[in-house]
Amino acid sequence: MADSLTTKSWLPGGFEPGLVSLVIPTFNREALLQETLESVFAQDYRAIELIVVDDGSTDGTVGMLRALAVPDGITLEVLEGEHGGASAARNRGAKASRGEFVMFLDSDDLLEPGALTTLVRTIAPADIAVGAWCDLREDGRSEPIHRVFGKDWLVGLLRHAWFATCSTLHRREALLRGQPWNSDVPQDDDFCFVAMLGLAGATLATTPEVVSLYRKHGADQLTCGDPLERSRSTQGVLQRIEAELDRRDSWTPERREALAYRYFKTGRMVWYNTGDAERFEELVKEALRVKPDFKPPKSWYRWIADLAGYRNAERVAAIGRRLFR
Secondary structure, rough: OOOOOOOOOOOOOOOOEEEEEEEEOOOHHHHHHHHHHHHHOOOOOOOOEEEEEOOOOOOOOOHHHHHHOOOOOOOEEEEEEEEHHHHHHHHHHHHHEEEEEEEEEOOOOEEEOOOOHHHHHHHHOEEEEEEEEEEEOEEEEEOOOOOOOOOOOHHHHOOOOOOOHHHEEEEHHHHHHOOOOOOOOOOOOHHHHHHHHHHHOOEEEEEEEEEEEEEOOOOOHHOOOHHHHHHHHHHHHHHHHHHHHHOOOOOOHHHHHOOOOOOOOOHHHHHHHHHHHHHHHHHHHHHHOOOOOOOOOOOOHHHHHHHHOHHHHHHHHHHHHHHHO
């Protein structure tokens, strides 16, 4: 069952001007969460409302939270509950929030110094602010990742120009027009959440300043899960987006092209990671269903697909990857 919260009641409409609510779901991440909170405490922005939603942890997370010394200008509320997953925990935290702005920060990610000041400045003309971020791996951090979007940023999002939750600040008024986090989406829940905001008309502003570190680690991350299961989850999100586009009568040629491309790209990722040709062709058919005249972007791939079929085009692509890797 999806969360019982409705789009009108999933968070309160009133807010405290200038307050940033940081909603942090956590489950058995005592040490990592402490690092995340330290990065929040080091912010130069005030006022901050911290809402940590403990999702049924069995380690020392709650005890650590109760013993924290919280700096001036920051409040901390700890919500305890049974294990229900990150999406449900984010909704519970949002329901308790009071800020004009809301960020959903995962319990293993880190804010860079000055991040909230930068994002509050960036969001001034928009509903959503997105900063650059770096992936944080065991061997160090990646180069900054910065997204640049056209007038319809949803098109870029559909084409897989995703952005990290830890680099995103939301205006409460925009969240009220969107939908809550969906517990029925096991993976790509962040993609689903932000896409629904875009479909509700939220505007977006970006900054090239690095505001966060997105930690890449361990098999407990959903992004490290089974590629086939991930493709099914992505397909489910795309179907939800299709239904919402129909309901709002908000299709454009660019959105149709982008959605078809995302089905196609998801199929290619399955082929690359598993070699499952049947699943690849299933997703190619979905792309062609959305846009019957869809063509892959690369001319050589289109030529082979037209001549010998998509499966053979992908075999040639696999050979090319091995030769030029």
